[in-house]
Amino acid sequence: KAGVTQTPRYLIKTRGQQVTLSCSPISGHRSVSWYQQTPGQGLQFLFEYFSETQRNKGNFPGRFSGRQFSNSRSEMNVSTLELGDSALYLCASSLATSNNEQFFGPGTRLTVL
Amino acid sequence: GEDVEQSLFLSVREGDSSVINCTYTDSSSTYLYWYKQEPGAGLQLLTYIFSNMDMKQDQRLTVLLNKKDKHLSLRIADTQTGDSAIYFCAESETDSSYKLIFGSGTRLLVRP
Numbered sequence: 001k002a003g004v005t006q007t008p009r010y011l012i013k014t015r016g017q018q019v020t021l022s023c024s025p026i027s028g029h030r031s032v033s034w035y036q037q038t039p040g041q042g043l044q045f046l047f048e049y050f051s052e053t054q055r056n057k058g059n060f061p062g063r064f065s066g067r068q069f070s071n072s073r074s075e076m077n078v079s080t081l082e083l084g085d086s087a088l089y090l091c092a093s094s095l096a097t098s099n100n101e102q103f104f105g106p107g108t109r110l111t112v113l
Numbered sequence: 114g115e116d117v118e119q120s121l122f123l124s125v126r127e128g129d130s131s132v133i134n135c136t137y138t139d140s141s142s143t144y145l146y147w148y149k150q151e152p153g154a155g156l157q158l159l160t161y162i163f164s165n166m167d168m169k170q171d172q173r174l175t176v177l178l179n180k181k182d183k184h185l186s187l188r189i190a191d192t193q194t195g196d197s198a199i200y201f202c203a204e205s206e207t208d209s210s211y212k213l214i215f216g217s218g219t220r221l222l223v224r225p
Binding site: 004031033035042043045048050055056058090092094096099100101102103104105106107 | 144146148154155156157158161163201203205211212213214215216217218
């Protein structure tokens with residue numbers, strides 16, 4: 001079974017631009033979560049989607065948004081990019097059973113110049 | 114609020130056992146997890162333990178949970194150079210939430 005895939009793997013943007021990252025979950029997984037990883041803040045939860053609905057949201061500004069499609073693929077969008085948005089963005093998929101096993105993709109490395 | 118803490122660094126000799134420790138604060142956590150991250154890669158789920166268990170063994174990995182002290186440990190037996198990575202412990206916020214709270218990660222260096 002193919003793992004979680006994320007595209008693109010690397011991205012360079014400039015301040016003020018916007019960016020869209022994509023995540024394809026493991027086949028059959030309906031829950032997709034997004035995390036931001038930075039050296040200073042570590043791994044922080046952004047949001048979680050299940051059946052096209054956002055079920056949980058972390059403590060990030062409204063510039064960070066996401067959505068999930070009917071095939072469970074998910075995108076996250078960051079508008080008006082800031083230097084501090086430079087990070088590894090990780091997507092995780094889950095069957096959404098009680099043990100909450102989440103399987104992570106390789107991440108998208110975003111650099112904001 | 115929830116908080117997960119880990120020591121930052123551990124160095125062991127190849128063939129020895131490694132023990133990585135973690136403390137958490139959310140007493141309602143139902144599952145606790147160990148993830149491994151190699152350079153330039155995403156997170157690999159190693160194992161998890163349900164909060165009503167106190168030990169789980171999976172090949173070279175042993176997880177110990179002391180729920181009273183909110184202490185979790187990961188023991189890697191016969192540590193190999195390929196085990197060099199960053200190890201994260203994480204807790205699920207609640208049984209119905211799929212939000213994971215991660216520790217800051219422990220960098221394990223295995224010396225030949």
